[in-house]
Amino acid sequence: MSDNILFQLQSHGKGQQKNLEGYVGFASLPNQVYRKSVKRGFEFTLMVVGESGLGKSTLINSLFLTDLYSAEYPGPSHRIKKTVQVEQSKVLIKEGGVQLLLTIVDTPGFGDAVDNSNCWQPIIDHIDSKFEDYLNSESRVNRRQMPDSRIHCCLYFIAPSGHGLKPLDIEFMKRLHEKVNVIPLIAKADTLTPEECQQFKKQIMREIQEHKIKIYEFPETDDEEENRLVKKIKDKLPLAVVGSNTITEANGKRVRGRQYPWGVAEVENSDHCDFTILRDMLIRTHMQDLKDVTNNVHYENYRSRKLAAVTYNGVDNNRAKGQLSTKSPLAQMEEERREHVSKMKKMEMEMEQVFEMKVKEKVQKLKDSEAELQRRHEQMKKNLEAQHRELEEKRRVFEDERANWEAMQRQEQQKMEASRTLEKNKKKGKIF
Amino acid sequence: MASSDVALLPDKGVRPLSLAGHVGFDSLPDQLVNKSIYQGFCFNILCIGETGIGKSTLMDTLFNTNFENFESSHFEPQVKLRAQTYDLQESNVRLRLTVVNTVGFGDQMNKQESYQPVVDYIDKQFESYLQEELKIKRSLHNYHDSRVHACLYFISPSGHSLKSLDLVTMKKLDSKVNIIPVIAKADTISKSELHKFKIKIMSELVSNGVQIYQFPLDDENVAKVNTTMNGHLPFAVVGSTEEVSVGNKMVKARQYPWGVVQVENENHCDFVKLREMLICVNMEDLREQTHTRHYELYRRCKLEEMGFKDTDPESKPVSLQETYEAKRQEFLVELQKREDEMRQMFVQRVKEKESELKDAERELQGRFEQLKRLHADEKAALEDKRRLLEEDQSSFSKRRAAAQLLQAQSLTANGKKDKDRKNSGFM
Numbered sequence: 072m073s074d075n076i077l078f079q080l081q082s083h084g085k086g087q088q089k090n091l092e093g094y095v096g097f098a099s100l101p102n103q104v105y106r107k108s109v110k111r112g113f114e115f116t117l118m119v120v121g122e123s124g125l126g127k128s129t130l131i132n133s134l135f136l137t138d139l140y141s142a143e144y145p146g147p148s149h150r151i152k153k154t155v156q157v158e159q160s161k162v163l164i165k166e167g168g169v170q171l172l173l174t175i176v177d178t179p180g181f182g183d184a185v186d187n188s189n190c191w192q193p194i195i196d197h198i199d200s201k202f203e204d205y206l207n208s209e210s211r212v213n214r215r216q217m218p219d220s221r222i223h224c225c226l227y228f229i230a231p232s233g234h235g236l237k238p239l240d241i242e243f244m245k246r247l248h249e250k251v252n253v254i255p256l257i258a259k260a261d262t263l264t265p266e267e268c269q270q271f272k273k274q275i276m277r278e279i280q281e282h283k284i285k286i287y288e289f290p291e292t293d294d295e296e297e298n299r300l301v302k303k304i305k306d307k308l309p310l311a312v313v314g315s316n317t318i319t320e321a322n323g324k325r326v327r328g329r330q331y332p333w334g335v336a337e338v339e340n341s342d343h344c345d346f347t348i349l350r351d352m353l354i355r356t357h358m359q360d361l362k363d364v365t366n367n368v369h370y371e372n373y374r375s376r377k378l379a380a381v382t383y384n385g386v387d388n389n390r391a392k393g394q395l396s397t398k399s400p401l402a403q404m405e406e407e408r409r410e411h412v413s414k415m416k417k418m419e420m421e422m423e424q425v426f427e428m429k430v431k432e433k434v435q436k437l438k439d440s441e442a443e444l445q446r447r448h449e450q451m452k453k454n455l456e457a458q459h460r461e462l463e464e465k466r467r468v469f470e471d472e473r474a475n476w477e478a479m480q481r482q483e484q485q486k487m488e489a490s491r492t493l494e495k496n497k498k499k500g501k502i503f
Numbered sequence: 504m505a506s507s508d509v510a511l512l513p514d515k516g517v518r519p520l521s522l523a524g525h526v527g528f529d530s531l532p533d534q535l536v537n538k539s540i541y542q543g544f545c546f547n548i549l550c551i552g553e554t555g556i557g558k559s560t561l562m563d564t565l566f567n568t569n570f571e572n573f574e575s576s577h578f579e580p581q582v583k584l585r586a587q588t589y590d591l592q593e594s595n596v597r598l599r600l601t602v603v604n605t606v607g608f609g610d611q612m613n614k615q616e617s618y619q620p621v622v623d624y625i626d627k628q629f630e631s632y633l634q635e636e637l638k639i640k641r642s643l644h645n646y647h648d649s650r651v652h653a654c655l656y657f658i659s660p661s662g663h664s665l666k667s668l669d670l671v672t673m674k675k676l677d678s679k680v681n682i683i684p685v686i687a688k689a690d691t692i693s694k695s696e697l698h699k700f701k702i703k704i705m706s707e708l709v710s711n712g713v714q715i716y717q718f719p720l721d722d723e724n725v726a727k728v729n730t731t732m733n734g735h736l737p738f739a740v741v742g743s744t745e746e747v748s749v750g751n752k753m754v755k756a757r758q759y760p761w762g763v764v765q766v767e768n769e770n771h772c773d774f775v776k777l778r779e780m781l782i783c784v785n786m787e788d789l790r791e792q793t794h795t796r797h798y799e800l801y802r803r804c805k806l807e808e809m810g811f812k813d814t815d816p817e818s819k820p821v822s823l824q825e826t827y828e829a830k831r832q833e834f835l836v837e838l839q840k841r842e843d844e845m846r847q848m849f850v851q852r853v854k855e856k857e858s859e860l861k862d863a864e865r866e867l868q869g870r871f872e873q874l875k876r877l878h879a880d881e882k883a884a885l886e887d888k889r890r891l892l893e894e895d896q897s898s899f900s901k902r903r904a905a906a907q908l909l910q911a912q913s914l915t916a917n918g919k920k921d922k923d924r925k926n927s928g929f930m
Contacts (some may be wrong), residue, residue, distance in 0.1 A: 086588035086599050093567040098593040099543050101536045103787035108532045110722055115528075134678040136523040144518075161517040167529030172517065187520075212806045212813050214799060259526060291540070355527035359534035367644050378639045378827070402634070404834050411838050413843060422849050424857075431862050441867055448874050456880055460883065466892050473899050 073170035112170040114219055116159075116201075117356060118251070120194065121228025123148035123294070125258035128228075130314035133327060133338055134350055137164060138173060138316075147179035150492040156192045157197040161274055171345055176222060191243050198222050198250050202373040218294070220419065223372060224353065224361045225251045228258040229309065233267050235274045244284045250369055252287040252354070252361050260311035260344045261329060261336040268311050275309055289352075290360055304352060313338055321501035338377070528579065543597040545648050546786060548630075549584075549680065550602065550622060551672065552657025553609035556687045561655075561742035562602050564755060564766060565778055569744065570602060582620045590925040601649065624649050625679050630802040636802075650798060652789045653716070654680040657687040658704065662696045665707050673713045679797055681716035681789050683781065689772045690738030690757060690764040697739055704737055718780055719788050732780050738773035741766055750903070771781065788871065803885025818822060 119127045126147025131139050139162055140146035147158075159176045175426040177196070180188055202219045208217045225247060229240055244253055255275070257263070263271060280288060286308070289301045311337055315327050321335040338346050353361075550558040551717050557606035559572040570587065586603040603624065608617060628650045656673055658665060673682055684704065686692070692700060710716060715736070743766050747756040755766040766774050810830065864874075 086601070087571075089566075089568045089570070089589045089591055091567045091591060091593055095565070095567050095591070095593055096598045096778055097544070097546075097591075097786060099783045100596055100598070100786055101540055103784070104539050105532045105536050106722060106724055107791070108535050109785055111530045113528070135520075136526050137520045139520065163517050163519045164522055164526070164528075165519075166522060166526060169529045169531055171528050171531065212803055213812050214741055214802075280509040284725070291776055308845065339655075350527065355530050356534065357527065358531060359538055363538065363644075371641070373641045375641075399689065402637075403639075404831065408834070408838070410637075411841075412546050415842060418842075419845060426849065426853065430860075437860065437863055438869065440864075444874070445872050448878075451878055455878070455885060456883055462888055462892065466888075469899070473895075476903060477898075483910070 081327040091364040107167055107359065112172065113364065114172045114174070116174040116176060116220060116222050116224075117353075118198075119147070119228070120178050120179070120181055120196075120225060121258060122230060123151060125180070125230060126314050127177065127226075127228055128315055130258075131310055132316055133314040133346065134354070135164065135173065137162070139173075147177040147181075149465070150179045151183060152180040154184075155193045157193050176218065180243055187239055190239075191246050195246060198247070199373065202370055203377075205370065206374055217367075219220065219362075220432070221365055222251050223306040223358075223365045225253050227253055227255045228254055231257055231259050231262050232270070233271050235271075241278065241282050241284070244279070244286070244472045246283055246284045249372065252364055252369070253284075254287050254349075255309040256310055256349065257311035259313065261313045272307070272309060272311070287361070289357065298502075304348055307348060308343055312346050312349055312350045314346070342435065364502065377430075404418045507810045540595060542599075542644075543599060545599040545601075546653075546790065547601040547649060547651050547879045549607060549621070549625070549651045550657065551644065551654060553659065553688060554579075554607060556659065557742050558604050558655075558657055558687075560744065561657075561685075561687070561740060562604075563744045564742040564774070566600065570610075575606045576717070577610045581606050581611070582617050583625050584620055599647070603651065609660070614668050618675045622627055623673070628800065629679075630799055630805070632798065632867075633802055633805060642749060646661055650794045651680050651792055652786075655684050656684045657683055658684055660686055660688045660691050660739075660785045662692050662699075662700050664703050669706065670711050670713065671716070673708070677714040678682075678800060681792055681797070682713075683716050683777075684737040685777065686737055686739040688741065690741045690759075693737065701735075701737060701739070716789070716792070717786055728784065729780075732776055735773060737775045740774050740777055741772040741832055742774070749816065884928055887912065 093421075100323050116130075119131060128140035128148065131146075139160065144160060150156075150158075155284075156179050157176060158179065160173050161172065161174045164173060178194055182195070184190065197222075205217065205219065205221055206424055208214065227240070227244060229236065236471050244255065249254055256270070257271065257275075260268060269361060288303065291301075315329050315338050317330070318327050319330045319335055320326075321328060321337060325333065326337045327339060328335045337343050341347050405489065548562075549560065549856070552558045553556040554575050554577055558569065563570055563572070567579050567592065568589070570589065573585070583604055585606055586601055587597060591598045591600055605621060610619065626835055632648065634649055635643060654676060656669070656676075658669060675686070676682055686697070686700065686704075689697065718725075718875045720729055720734050722728045741757060742766055743755050743757045743764075745755070745757070746753040747758050747763050747765075748754075749756065749763055749765060754768075755765075757764040765771050
């Protein structure tokens with residue numbers, strides 16, 4: 072088949088750079104992409120985790136400017152369970168012609184028990200089950216459009232103690248940072264003064280680095296301006312947020328905020344808290360990137376681990392400890408088959424050799440036996456022949472002797488006969 | 504490909520909510536677009552047509568570039584494909600374009616297998632993508648997509664009808680690639696002939712069940728123009744990279760003694776329509792169709808061929824892991840069986856050889872026994888002879904002894920007799 076295809080390099084490398092001499096029109100491709108994406112609509116799944124009473128529901132309502140959580144649909148802190156549950160609410164919101172199917176996953180009961188060991192397990196299980204669902208639908212023979220219910224982002228709420236992270240915080244983030252994009256937030260930031268907040272942030276970041284926790288990182292871009300903004304955001308991590316369900320008056324404006332006797336803490340005032348930074352980053356600039364990282368990194372990690380387990384099932388564990396194969400399980404099986412064929416060939420050759428050798432031995436032994444037999448037979452024959460000859464000789468000698476004696480006897484006899492006849496004749500007077 | 508490719512259906516349990524202000528997620532399409540621009544786009548176009556029909560010229564004209572072109576001979580023994588990749592940029596949009604041309608198409612005397620290299624090429628690209636998708640450690644977002652997104656089929660401007668080669672080839676390709684038929688060298692057909700020709704071609708395609716690419720009508724923004732354009736198929740095109748002065752402009756054209764055919768003049772040919780549809784409006788749709796329809800079909804067939812199913816015999820859903828595991832079990836069992844068979848074969852041979860050798864041993868033993876018997880016989884015979892000799896010897900000795908005795912007696916008697924005679928003689 073490859074005889075029919077002449078390739079001129081460039082399949083995987085770069086193409087030849089060519090300059091256009093006039094209007095072509097593919098500059099409209101971005102528009103085409105834009106159009107199609109609006110038609111399709113968007114999805115996003117956001118998980119919120121934190122102890123009860125940290126203002127999670129309020130923050131979500133503030134972020135999306137809607138009553139996601141209300142009296143009718145109470146937030147996680149109002150649904151305290153005995154054990155950690157993972158529950159989701161799906162809402163459809165539209166803005167500027169763009170439809171967004173937003174799923175908020177919350178975890179009522181997290182961190183609220185007296186003994187919180189393993190309270191992250193239901194959460195991990197939930198994330199994995201979403202990956203599993205996606206993997207299964209991606210792996211079907213008949214694939215339809217796959218709904219993406221994977222968790223794209225996890226907002227983790229840190230209580231504003233002002234000191235540092237709690238052991239639960241560290242444990243949770245360590246267990247989840249390789250499964251989901253973790254964005255830690257300082258909740259109810261209006262209980263900290265700016266200086267306390269600064270200290271707190273520094274301490275948290277120190278601890279995060281110390282424990283090698285990988286929180287969500289903003290991607291580098293080619294744009295200088297953007298990179299500068301990104302750097303500014305990075306300096307403010309973790310973001311300290313305030314949320315509010317109420318709108319009040321402040322400085323003659325109607326703002327979303329928390330009214331205190333001493334003033335109003337405005338949610339959208341960047342001097343008061345980092346809410347706008349969070350909103351801009353989460354929704355306006357990096358929502359797509361959060362989805363991409365989930366798809367390209369977290370999901371792929373899950374998938375390759377899952378499939379490697381299948382491939383190496385039954386094979387020697389030592390092999391499995393090496394690098395993850397880049398092949399598909401089927402290709403892996405193909406390779407194993409080939410290996411097995413060559414192993415068998417070798418085995419066959421060895422067995423053949425041993426067989427031949429044994430046969431040779433036996434045949435040789437038989438030959439030796441035969442030769443020995445032959446030799447003995449020859450010897451015995453010779454022996455017998457010698458005895459034969461000896462006997463013949465003896466007989467001959469004996470016969471000679473007897474013949475001689477018999478001849479002698481006959482002679483004697485004749486002599487005696489002759490003399491007797493003479494006697495007789497004498498007696499008869501015949502002879503004087 | 505974005506994972507959120509889902510048509511938003513009203514789901515059970517999904518609440519629509521209204522917003523109290525500007526949240527900002529209306530920037531999502533822009534975020535997506537920015538990402539696409541950053542990554543760059545890629546497009547692969549396949550041109551099928553007879554040698555000299557104007558494929559390369561049309562590509563040059565469409566993309567306003569001078570691609571490296573080779574003039575092919577008419578004497579290629581087989582149809583081959585030549586693929587070249589170029590990096591183009593228009594404003595801030597980067598496009599990696601791969602142009603694949605057939606070489607020698609339609610030149611052979613026997614054209615029965617002409618379509619095969621094309622089908623093989625398209626399948627090879629699908630296979631390559633499938634392999635990447637099935638890998639354990641994969642990087643699909645970095646993968647250079649080489650699958651064919653559009654296939655321009657160049658129809659000879661005979662003015663009458665499609666050739667059977669055209670129908671056969673397009674029929675083989677219509678479930679694998681988006682086919683856009685074009686009438687080449689349209690400057691040899693008059694307007695009225697062209698109209699009839701187009702109708703004939705479309706009806707032949709329909710009656711032969713060939714599914715060509717239809718410009719999509721689902722997006723209201725472009726539904727209208729797409730509908731109109733669908734009615735102009737197949738596009739009658741003229742290509743030219745040479746410029747001729749018309750009025751006070753230099754335009755791409757072909758100069759004849761009887762006039763100038765302007766490529767970008769919509770009265771002269773459908774080039775502008777082709778460019779509009781192929782590049783400006785539907786390029787993204789062509790890519791999407793390739794991925795969601797043609798590739799999925801290929802993938803489905805391939806997986807079914809390999810024995811994958813979505814449900815087991817009891818119609819329960821089977822996950823990929825289960826399928827892989829089952830295959831693996833099968834595979835291991837098969838390997839074990841082969842090993843056992845080989846061992847068995849050896850055991851058999853050993854047995855056979857052993858019995859052979861045993862037979863030989865027995866035969867030898869038999870011979871040995873026989874020889875022994877022979878020996879014994881001969882020895883016995885010898886013993887008989889010996890005994891006979893001894894008997895003869897002893898009887899002879901007896902005779903001799905007796906005779907000697909007799910002789911001794913007779914001698915004594917004779918001596919007496921003689922004595923007597925002597926004695927009696929004196930009387």
